[in-house]
Amino acid sequence: xxxxxxxxxxxxxxxxxxxxxxxxxxxxxxxxxxxxxxxxxxxxxxxxxxxxxxxxxxxxxxxxxxxxxxxxxxxxxxxxxxxxxxxxxxxxxxxxxxxxxxxxxxxxxxxxxxxxxxxxxxxxxxxxxxxxxxxx
Numbered sequence: 001x002x003x004x005x006x007x008x009x010x011x012x013x014x015x016x017x018x019x020x021x022x023x024x025x026x027x028x029x030x031x032x033x034x035x036x037x038x039x040x041x042x043x044x045x046x047x048x049x050x051x052x053x054x055x056x057x058x059x060x061x062x063x064x065x066x067x068x069x070x071x072x073x074x075x076x077x078x079x080x081x082x083x084x085x086x087x088x089x090x091x092x093x094x095x096x097x098x099x100x101x102x103x104x105x106x107x108x109x110x111x112x113x114x115x116x117x118x119x120x121x122x123x124x125x126x127x128x129x130x131x132x133x134x135x136x
Contacts, residue, residue, distance in 0.1 A: 042129025045122050066133040068092050084110030098123050
């Protein structure tokens with residue numbers, strides 16, 4: 001069975017530009033949208049977060065992340081938040097999480113979170129995974 005890449009290479013070698021571009025566009029069109037994220041891959045990305053964040057509702061160095069999507073920033077009882085986070089009245093939606101995960105200190109100066117996810121795909125996948133989790 002040929003993959004999209006091998007078919008494209010074969011068509012390119014045959015010097016059939018129209019067929020090559022048609023195969024390339026078909027390959028791109030059938031790829032999942034990165035912005036939607038892959039929750040299964042996001043579960044793997046979460047391993048980077050697990051040292052400080054739980055998924056069982058318990059506070060660690062940071063607050064638990066189950067139920068974070070749609071939750072008000074700085075609102076988990078008993079969690080240790082920076083002054084910046086306590087003063088932040090945002091709700092963690094996809095856009096806010098993406099900005100915070102990309103560059104925490106730039107998004108929220110004074111935050112104590114130092115770990116970032118510079119790759120857009122990692123952030124999209126993690127957010128997709130977090131959206132599947134409900135708080136206890």
